[in-house]
Amino acid sequence: MRQGKHLSVTLSKYGFIASFLAAPIILYSVFVVGPYAQAFQLAMTEWRGIGTPKWVGFANFERLFQDEVFWKAIQHHLVLLLALPLITIAIALFFAFMLNVGGGSRGGQRVGVRGSGFYRVVFFFPQVLAVAIIAVLFQTVYRPDESGLINGVLVKLGLDPIFFLINPNLALWSIIGVLVWQAVGFYVVLFSAGMASIPTEIYEAAELDGASRISMFFRVTIPLLWDTLQVAWVYLGIAAFDAFAIVAVLSVDSGGPDGATTVLAMEIYRNAFVYNRYGYASAMGVALFFLTLTFAALTLRVSKRESVEY
Template identity: 50%
Template sequence: MRYGKYRFIAGFLAVPLALYIVFVVSPYAQAFYISMTDWRGFSGQQNFIGFGNYIELATDGRFWRAMGHNGLLLLVVPLVTIVFALFLAAVTTVAGRQGAVGRGGVRGSRFYQVVFFFPQVVPVVIAGVLFGFFFNPDAGLLNGLLRVLGLGWLTRPWLGDPALALPSVMAVLIWGAVGFYYVLFSSAMKSVPPDVFEAAVLDGAGRLRTFWSITLPMIWDSVQVSYIYLGIMVLDGFALLQVMLPVPGGGPDGSTAVVSQYLYESAFINGRFGYASAIGVALCLVTLLLAVAVLRLTRRQQTEY
């Protein structure tokens, strides 16, 4: 009978497992093999060179500079996005009216939810084009608004200045991501029983104390997963950067180049698909290490209710 049970389970798992191997595991294995060749991408000739591409990658200044830009994005974008999303979610979900902590958000919270989520429905390519015009130094809305307000001395070539190009891109990434995580955190906060907030109010806890000691611990799993997803997003960032700054080498003086752009350039401009695959494998490894590190460093005792 036990043998029949295992055969029954194996029959259900065989097809999904086969599809997973063919469409997920196999491409990864092929990419790793290609990364150990000097394949140019447009011929059937693939000379096996072992770890030659990885040795070159270890001493490639452009790769490490691009990785540094990804590191800056990884430090700033997830943190700022999560802080903004948590603030907006708390205000519109559990801030309470007339001092009633945990009993709904501020007045008009449904309208704010639509407004905050709107950037999420804008495709990345369209957002890149719009913000390319927004940051335009001559006809852009940002500099135009500064001039109207009498702050013309603050106008800058935002995407043309090596010191401002990457922060400008960070602002767009945050703008586009806050809405989704705001909705995610709002849903998590709504699942917290109101009795918990009522007990906190009876104990004299204010809004800030309630958020820090009750709301945040109870939605910590959502925050943890959000950081991982945001980290994956900024480790890529190819589409937005390629639209906003379609310059070989990445922005002014390479100031916005990220690893995904360098991978694209290596493969489709320089014709080094083997080397590009090595970059992709390295980026995949960094992503996995990020996920493991975040899960371990942010691990805490699960709050039950």
């Protein structure tokens, strides 16, 4: 009798939980899992947007691995995967450290540099701007004549203008600079939240031991922020696999000059909506999906370490 009552309570409990989970699971399956499944299916076909898709099996993937443009985009993503997280995290960590604990100790509390509240607003400002607006803004900054913000200063100083987006050797790095400028503010806030959770006593103990600000940064702050850094690296890596909007608006000829800034998302768009090769574009999308998934899994695996307790 008691076992039957216990079973009834258990079923009632899990039934109640399932009733709340049913709607989100259904919505997720329809609007997330469903489109992914359709993309995988479409990648096995040849389809121009009208008529019945023609089943071609793995032909699109065989063609993909022989496509020079695909491999050029992969090379650009590798540069982005190294440069974007490294530069963004380094700058954001420095700013967050200075804004939270760089001002020393006042009244028994670690404080940031003078004016840190104002700097937080300034650093976060790019986050409230749409990506397209940022790209248009930097078109003015990078303009190759004296009407550009940077080249206007160089011309007045008697120097030759720099062709940021026209020179194939500079174009990708110019776009990386925009991506870093856009992302830093968010990670300053993220790292600031992490630093706020570090007990003040740890910094005070390090200070009593004679640790400098640089020593506290590398031996206290970074080890205790490791989990946050891990998350930041994954987020920035995923951003490096995208960068579509910035490249589409800012680059010459949408990925130029001569493909110097093209990325996979740009090639997916071009194949689908310019060349009407939807099956081939879906194959690129599937490749991008697995590349992103592999990167996230490897990053979490490689950067895994024992948590620091305090």
